[in-house]
Amino acid sequence: MNSPDMNTIKSPVSAAPTPRVIVREAAAPRPRWQVWLIRPEVVTLVLLVVASIVATRLSPFFADLGFILESSTYYIEFAIVALVLTIVIISGEIDLSPAAQMALSACLFGTAFKAGAPIPVAMGVSLLSGLVMGAFNGVLVTVLRLPSIIVTIGTLILYRGLAQVLAGDKSISGFPGWFVGIDYRMVGIVPVPVLVFIAASILLGLFLGITIYGRQIYQIGTSEIAAIHAGIRVRRIKMGLFIASGLTSSIAGLMVASRLGSVRYDLATGGELTMVLIVMLGGTYIFGGRGSILGTFLAAWLLVIIATGMTVANIAINAQLTVMGLLLIVSIIATNAIYARSQR
Amino acid sequence: MTVSAPLVSARGISKSFGGVEVLRNVDLDLMPGEVHALLGENGAGKSTFAKILAGVHRPTRGTISLAGKPVEIPSPIAAQRLGITLIHQEPISFPDLSVAENLVIGQVGAKPLGRVRWAELAKEARRLMGLLNVPIDVTVPMRGLSIADQQMVEIARALASDSRLIIMDEPTAALTPKEVETLFKIVRRLRDEGRTIIFISHRLEEVRAICDRVTIFRDGDKIETATTASLTDADIIRRMIGRPVADYLHRGVSHVGEIALSVRNLTLPGRFENISFDIRKGEIVGLGGLVGAGRTDVARAIFGVAPAVSGTIEIDGKKVTIHEPTDAIGLGIALVSEDRAIAGIFRSLSVETNITAAVPKRIAPRGIIRRAVEKALAKQAVDKLSIRLATVRQPIGELSGGNQQKAILARWLLAEPEILILDEPTRGIDIGVKAEFYDMIGELAAGGRAILLISSELPELLALSDRILVMSEGRLTADIARAEASQEAIMHAAVPRSGRTAGEGAAA
Numbered sequence: 096m097n098s099p100d101m102n103t104i105k106s107p108v109s110a111a112p113t114p115r116v117i118v119r120e121a122a123a124p125r126p127r128w129q130v131w132l133i134r135p136e137v138v139t140l141v142l143l144v145v146a147s148i149v150a151t152r153l154s155p156f157f158a159d160l161g162f163i164l165e166s167s168t169y170y171i172e173f174a175i176v177a178l179v180l181t182i183v184i185i186s187g188e189i190d191l192s193p194a195a196q197m198a199l200s201a202c203l204f205g206t207a208f209k210a211g212a213p214i215p216v217a218m219g220v221s222l223l224s225g226l227v228m229g230a231f232n233g234v235l236v237t238v239l240r241l242p243s244i245i246v247t248i249g250t251l252i253l254y255r256g257l258a259q260v261l262a263g264d265k266s267i268s269g270f271p272g273w274f275v276g277i278d279y280r281m282v283g284i285v286p287v288p289v290l291v292f293i294a295a296s297i298l299l300g301l302f303l304g305i306t307i308y309g310r311q312i313y314q315i316g317t318s319e320i321a322a323i324h325a326g327i328r329v330r331r332i333k334m335g336l337f338i339a340s341g342l343t344s345s346i347a348g349l350m351v352a353s354r355l356g357s358v359r360y361d362l363a364t365g366g367e368l369t370m371v372l373i374v375m376l377g378g379t380y381i382f383g384g385r386g387s388i389l390g391t392f393l394a395a396w397l398l399v400i401i402a403t404g405m406t407v408a409n410i411a412i413n414a415q416l417t418v419m420g421l422l423l424i425v426s427i428i429a430t431n432a433i434y435a436r437s438q439r
Numbered sequence: 440m441t442v443s444a445p446l447v448s449a450r451g452i453s454k455s456f457g458g459v460e461v462l463r464n465v466d467l468d469l470m471p472g473e474v475h476a477l478l479g480e481n482g483a484g485k486s487t488f489a490k491i492l493a494g495v496h497r498p499t500r501g502t503i504s505l506a507g508k509p510v511e512i513p514s515p516i517a518a519q520r521l522g523i524t525l526i527h528q529e530p531i532s533f534p535d536l537s538v539a540e541n542l543v544i545g546q547v548g549a550k551p552l553g554r555v556r557w558a559e560l561a562k563e564a565r566r567l568m569g570l571l572n573v574p575i576d577v578t579v580p581m582r583g584l585s586i587a588d589q590q591m592v593e594i595a596r597a598l599a600s601d602s603r604l605i606i607m608d609e610p611t612a613a614l615t616p617k618e619v620e621t622l623f624k625i626v627r628r629l630r631d632e633g634r635t636i637i638f639i640s641h642r643l644e645e646v647r648a649i650c651d652r653v654t655i656f657r658d659g660d661k662i663e664t665a666t667t668a669s670l671t672d673a674d675i676i677r678r679m680i681g682r683p684v685a686d687y688l689h690r691g692v693s694h695v696g697e698i699a700l701s702v703r704n705l706t707l708p709g710r711f712e713n714i715s716f717d718i719r720k721g722e723i724v725g726l727g728g729l730v731g732a733g734r735t736d737v738a739r740a741i742f743g744v745a746p747a748v749s750g751t752i753e754i755d756g757k758k759v760t761i762h763e764p765t766d767a768i769g770l771g772i773a774l775v776s777e778d779r780a781i782a783g784i785f786r787s788l789s790v791e792t793n794i795t796a797a798v799p800k801r802i803a804p805r806g807i808i809r810r811a812v813e814k815a816l817a818k819q820a821v822d823k824l825s826i827r828l829a830t831v832r833q834p835i836g837e838l839s840g841g842n843q844q845k846a847i848l849a850r851w852l853l854a855e856p857e858i859l860i861l862d863e864p865t866r867g868i869d870i871g872v873k874a875e876f877y878d879m880i881g882e883l884a885a886g887g888r889a890i891l892l893i894s895s896e897l898p899e900l901l902a903l904s905d906r907i908l909v910m911s912e913g914r915l916t917a918d919i920a921r922a923e924a925s926q927e928a929i930m931h932a933a934v935p936r937s938g939r940t941a942g943e944g945a946a947a
Contacts, residue, residue, distance in 0.1 A: 305807055305808055306803070306806050306807055306808065307799045307802070307803035307806055307807075307808055308806070310792065310799075310803075310808060311799070313785075313788065314785050314788065314792070314796060317785040317786065317787055317788055318781065318784070318785050318786065320781050320782045321781065321782055321783055321784060321785055321796075322785075322796075323744060323763075323764060323782075324742075324744065324764060324774065324776055324782045324783065325764070325796040325797045325850070326764045326765045326767075326768040326797050327765075327796070327799075328763070328765055384785075384787060384788075385787070
C-alpha cells in the first residue's frame with residue numbers, strides 16, 4: 096500500500112498537493128437523502144398511500160384490513176410469480192409464459208387426479224412439469240441463445256395449447272375437501288396465500304439483497320458481457336432463474352386450483368400481463384440491472400387496492416382496464432426518468 | 440497561421456455537468472487554414488470544448504462567433520448547417536447501408552414521391568471519395584470497411600456539406616501508421632483549401648507532424664495556446680499534467696522463471712491459426728500487430744470467452760481445458776479486456792461491487808455477502824492503486840476513464856492471478872495515469888507473474904516488453920528479443936505481405 100492515509104481520499108480539501116485532481120476525477124457523491132428519494136420504490140409507496148386514501152374516501156369498506164386481505168387473494172397468485180419475474184427481469188431477461196405454465200401444470204394436476212393418482216402424487220406431477228417447462232425456456236434462452244421475449248411468447252402459446260389438448264374445454268373438479276379453498280384458510284385474519292406471498296417476498300428479498308447470487312444477477316443485468324468477463328456463470332444463473340419461474344408458476348397454479356376447486360385450460364388467462372404490470376409498477380427496470388423485491392411487494396398491494404377500490408366504487412371493468420394501462424405507462428415513465436437522473 | 444480574421448472566436452466558454460464544472464472561461468480563436476491541436480489529459484475539457492463547437496453540448500456560459508458573427512449552436516444538425524463537422528473517434532454510421540448512402544445521409548432532400556435516384560447518389564458519392572483520392576467502393580456496406588476507411592467516409596461527408604471547421608476527436612486511435620499517413624495527407628490538403636481543422640490526440644508526435652498551433656487544457660482551464668514549434672514535448676507534457684513527468688523506462692532485466700503459460704497450435708478458424716508461444720514467470724511478453732490481426736481473439740480464447748477450436752494450453756506444464764472465463768480464473772488467469780466500457784465495468788454499480796466482482800468466494804464464503812470484508816478489500820485496492828474517487832459506493836461510471844481502468848485492474852489483482860493478460864490496458868488513458876500503469880505492470884512482473892501485453896502503441900510495447908510477439912492476419916509472424924526490437928522490426932512483421940491492410944479492421 097502506497098498511501099494508507101484514507102482521509103485524503105475522503106476529504107479532497109485536505110489533500111493539499113493535488114486538490115485539482117478531485118474536481119474532475121469524479122462527480123461529488125449524491126447526498127444520502129437524495130439517493131433514497133430517487134429510488135423508484137418510493138414512487139410505488141407514494142402511489143400506494145394515495146390510492147389507499149382515495150379508496151377509503153370512495154367506500155367505507157376500505158378501512159377494513161380484513162376486507163382488503165380477502166379481496167387480495169384473486170391477485171396474490173400472480174403477485175407470487177411476479178416476485179420471481181422481478182428477478183428474471185433484473186437479470187436482463189423476461190418470462191411471459193408463467194400464466195400458461197400455471198394453466199398447464201394445473202391441468203396436469205387435474206388430469207393425474209382424474210386418472211386416479213392421489214393428490215400428493217398429482218401435486219408432484221404438477222411441480223415436476225413446472226420444472227420441465229422452466230428448463231425448456233431456459234435451454235432455449237441460454238443454450239440456443241434466443242431472445243427470451245420471443246422464446247417465452249412462443250412457449251406461452253405452446254403451454255396454453257398443450258393445456259387445452261390435455262384437458263379439453265371442460266373443467267376438471269371433484270378434488271377432496273382438504274385440498275379446496277386455500278384462500279379461506281386463515282392465520283388470524285391473514286389468508287394462507289397472502290402469508291405465502293409475504294414469506295416468499297422476504298425470502299426472495301434476502302436472496303436478491305444479501306447473497307452473492309443476488310449480486311451477480313444485478314451484475315448480469317447491468318452488463319452481461321462484463322459479467323461473462325468477470326467469470327460469472329451467466330448461463331447457469333439464468334437457467335436457474337427460468338427453472339425457478341416454472342416451479343413457482345406450478346405452485347401458483349396449484350393455489351388457483353385449490354381456490355377455484357377446479358381447473359380448466361384457460362386458468363390464469365392474461366395473467367402474464369398482470370405480472371408484468373406488478374413488476375413494472377414496482378420500479379424494476381425493463382432493461383435489467385435495477386429493481387427490487389420490495390418494489391414488487393408494494394406494487395402488488397397497490398394493484399389490489401386500486402382494483403378492489405374501483406370495484407367497490409362500482410367502476411366498470413373497461414374503465415378499470417384503462418386505469419391500469421395508464422398506471423403502467425406512468426410508472427414506466429417515472430422509473431425511466433429516475434434511472435436517467437441517477438445515471439448522470 | 441495567417442493574419443486574417445479568425446473563423447471561430449470563442450469567448451468565456453464554461454460548461455457544467457450536474458454541478459461539476461468541466462470547462463471554465465475558455466477563450467480561443469481558430470484561424471482559417473490552420474490545423475489546431477487540443478491537448479490535455481482525459482477530463483481536461485478538450486473534448487467538451489470540441490463538442491460545444493459541434494453542437495453536442497451547449498455551453499453554460501460564453502459566446503461563439505463564426506466568421507465574425509455571433510452564433511448559437513443548439514444541435515449537431517445546426518452545427519452542420521453552419522459548416523462545422525465533428526468526426527468521431529469511432530465513426531458512427533449505419534453499418535448496413537452502403538458507403539454512398541452513408542455519405543449523403545442528410546444531404547438528399549425529399550425528391551418527389553420520395554424516390555431515391557440511386558445512380559445519382561452513387562455518382563455524387565464517387566465524386567466525394569475522388570476528392571480524397573481514396574479507393575473505396577461506394578456500393579459496399581459500411582460494415583465491411585476498416586475503421587480507417589470508415590473515417591475517410593466521415594471526412595468525405597464533411598466535404599459533402601462543405602464544412603469550414605472539421606473537428607477530429609482522436610482520429611488516429613485505431614489506425615495503422617500507414618493509414619495515419621493517408622489521413623495526414625488529406626488533412627494537409629483540407630488545410631490548404633482554407634478549412635480549419637481541430638485535431639484532438641494523445642500522441643505528441645502526430646501533433647508535431649500536422650498541427651500548426653496547440654491549445655493545452657488542464658482541469659477545465661485553457662492553459663496556453665502557442666505555435667507547435669515553440670514548445671518542446673517536455674513543455675507540453677508539463678503544461679498538460681501540471682508537474683514534471685516521471686520517466687517510465689523499463690525496469691531493467693527482470694527475474695524470469697519457469698514457463699507459466701504455454702500455448703501450442705491454437706486455432707480458431709477465421710480468427711487465428713497455429714498460434715504457439717510460451718510465457719515465463721516474471722516475463723512481460725508484448726503482442727503487437729495491426730488492429731484486426733487477431734490479437735484480441737487469442738486473448739479471448741485463452742481466457743475462455745471464445746475458446747479455440749483446436750490446439751492446447753498448458754499452465755505450469757499441465758494441460759488444461761478452458762471452456763469459459765470461470766475455468767480460466769480458477770487456473771489463475773486474468774484478462775483486462777480491451778473494451779472497458781462493454782466488457783469491463785458495470786457502469787451503474789458501485790466501485791466496490793465492481794472491484795470485487797471476480798472474487799465471489801472471498802466476499803461471500805458461504806453465499807452471504809460480508810459487507811465489511813467487501814468494503815475493506817475495495818478500500819485496500821483503492822489505496823494501493825491510488826484510485827481517485829469520492830467514495831467506494833459511488834457508481835463506477837462517475838469516475839474518469841483512467842480510474843475506471845485502475846478499478847478493473849484492481850478487480851483482477853484481488854483474484855491473485857499468476858498469468859495476467861492486458862489488452863490495450865492504457866488505451867484512452869491520460870499520460871499521468873499511463874505512467875502509473877507502466878510502473879504497476881513492471882511491479883507485477885517483478886512479483887513473478889507472467890504477463891501478456893497486447894498494445895497498439897509501439898513505444899509502450901518497446902518500453903515494457905521482455906520479448907515481443909507480432910501477429911499479422913491471424914498468424915504469429917515474429918518473436919523478437921528485447922535487444923533486437925524496434926518499431927521498424929515490429930511493423931515489418933505486422934504488415935501483411937500481400938494486398939491492402941486488413942479489410943476487417945473492426946473485428947479486433
